[in-house]
Amino acid sequence: MRFLLLNQFFAPDPAPTGQLLADLARELAARGHSVTVVCSRTSYAANNSRTLRAPHVEPARYRAHRSVPPDVSVSITYTPALPFGRSFPARLLSYLSFYLGALWHGLRLPCPDVVVTLTTPPLLAAIGAILRRIRRARHYIWEMDVYPDIAVALGVLSPGSWLTRAIGAIADHCRRQADGVIVLGPCMRDRLLAHCAGASICIAENWADGSQIRPAPLPSGPLTVLYSGNLGLAHDTATIAAAMERLKDDARFRFVFAGGGPRRPALERFSRAASLANATFTGYAGAARLSAHLAACHIGLVTQTPASLGAVVPSKIYALMAAGRPVLYIGPRHSTLAGILEAFHCGWQVDPGDPTPVIQLLDTLAMRPGLMVQAGARARAAFEAHYDRPAAVARILDFLPNEPVSELQPFEAAGHAQPAAVQR
Numbered sequence: 001m002r003f004l005l006l007n008q009f010f011a012p013d014p015a016p017t018g019q020l021l022a023d024l025a026r027e028l029a030a031r032g033h034s035v036t037v038v039c040s041r042t043s044y045a046a047n048n049s050r051t052l053r054a055p056h057v058e059p060a061r062y063r064a065h066r067s068v069p070p071d072v073s074v075s076i077t078y079t080p081a082l083p084f085g086r087s088f089p090a091r092l093l094s095y096l097s098f099y100l101g102a103l104w105h106g107l108r109l110p111c112p113d114v115v116v117t118l119t120t121p122p123l124l125a126a127i128g129a130i131l132r133r134i135r136r137a138r139h140y141i142w143e144m145d146v147y148p149d150i151a152v153a154l155g156v157l158s159p160g161s162w163l164t165r166a167i168g169a170i171a172d173h174c175r176r177q178a179d180g181v182i183v184l185g186p187c188m189r190d191r192l193l194a195h196c197a198g199a200s201i202c203i204a205e206n207w208a209d210g211s212q213i214r215p216a217p218l219p220s221g222p223l224t225v226l227y228s229g230n231l232g233l234a235h236d237t238a239t240i241a242a243a244m245e246r247l248k249d250d251a252r253f254r255f256v257f258a259g260g261g262p263r264r265p266a267l268e269r270f271s272r273a274a275s276l277a278n279a280t281f282t283g284y285a286g287a288a289r290l291s292a293h294l295a296a297c298h299i300g301l302v303t304q305t306p307a308s309l310g311a312v313v314p315s316k317i318y319a320l321m322a323a324g325r326p327v328l329y330i331g332p333r334h335s336t337l338a339g340i341l342e343a344f345h346c347g348w349q350v351d352p353g354d355p356t357p358v359i360q361l362l363d364t365l366a367m368r369p370g371l372m373v374q375a376g377a378r379a380r381a382a383f384e385a386h387y388d389r390p391a392a393v394a395r396i397l398d399f400l401p402n403e404p405v406s407e408l409q410p411f412e413a414a415g416h417a418q419p420a421a422v423q424r
Contacts, residue, residue: 001404002034004112004137006127008098008120010039010076014284016315017120017144020206024116025074027393031402035074036112038105040081040098077105095121106131113404115139122147123167125174138179138401146191147171150311154233168195175199180399184313185336191310202399205336206315207392208322208383212287215324215380216295218373222254223366225328226297228285229316231261234308239330240301241270242355243362248276252366256297258282294323298372299347299365304331306352313337321346321383326375330358346379 009018029035079101082094115137117128125141132139148167151157157164175181176198183189189201247253255278271279285293300320309332317337320327327347329337341347350357365372
């Protein structure tokens with residue numbers, strides 16, 4: 001079968017959506033499918049990345065992971081796009097240029113059997129819907145962020161505005177017309193079903209690579225709390241900032257923030273103004289040293305604002321679980337992450353807003369480090385059973401079709417998707 005995968009970012013770019021899509025692409029190719037990715041050369045990590053000219057005649061070839069047979073590769077077609085910036089105008093122009101390029105290549109490439117669209121940029125599913133109608137391909141949406149809900153939660157769009165209603169109407173229409181929608185957890189499923197009841201939904205949580213991230217004994221020294229990755233607008237920082245300030249004279253604790261994101265500069269300024277000697281800020285950890293980077297902490301920190309519940313599902317938890325580290329999750333208790341921690345007893349959930357429970361928990365863990373050892377071991381065991389790359393990718397592959405439309409039963413071939421059971 002021919003699969004066409006659309007997303008603005010793709011490996012080796014460090015954007016999480018691109019890395020996850022690369023894992024899916026290489027597994028599809030390993031199963032004998034023809035896989036083409038349409039993406040851009042703009043960089044997610046750099047604020048002012050330079051757009052490189054892309055090949056148009058001969059697509060690039062993406063060599064698969066070492067666990068896949070060496071002759072397996074994925075065809076990559078790069079489309080010109082304006083640089084991806086952090087300002088709203090720069091981002092909007094980057095999105096618009098990618099929409100046009102993705103549609104152009106989607107119409108000129110060999111006719112696909114299946115089109116998979118992610119949500120970078122938002123409403124990319126509209127391009128998939130057009131290709132579904134014109135090229136008679138099946139269309140699956142992989143929701144990494146729910147739009148316009150996340151934009152409203154972050155204050156980018158006003159609830160009830162004409163623009164919000166228009167984006168919501170387009171997004172929901174695409175979801176109802178799609179042959180399937182992949183979501184990242186029960187909380188995201190519930191949010192989608194609340195205003196798009198006609199969609200066929202599969203739950204497939206994100207993952208990490210357990211062959212690259214390995215558990216290690218807890219380090220010596222002060223109890224180190226690590227936040228690793230993007231510190232975005234959907235992540236709560238006020239609670240941990242207040243806890244750090246109250247613990248700034250306690251040498252038992254250390255807080256490390258590795259990465260970037262729009263909330264990080266304000267947190268750095270707060271730390272300097274409050275003279276927080278217990279807070280350290282570093283850059284992103286590359287894939288080659290990610291395992292050692294995570295092993296240098298005692299407990300991983302993941303945060304989420306209550307307003308973003310179900311609109312996003314932070315994926316940092318899976319790498320921490322792969323590293324055998326327990327998780328401190330400051331976020332809503334009805335989220336997918338809170339459910340994972342409760343189900344596998346591999347960390348602790350704290351409601352955002354009050355630093356006291358965070359301080360009490362850290363004080364307990366400092367006195368009883370065995371609790372972190374036990375929770376970390378349970379985290380790795382749960383990861384191996386549910387969130388390692390092979391098992392997690394298989395959840396998506398089981399939801400996607402594996403035979404061309406011509407080989408389906410008449411009911412399906414006519415364009416009527418069979419109702420899909422909602423998976424874990």
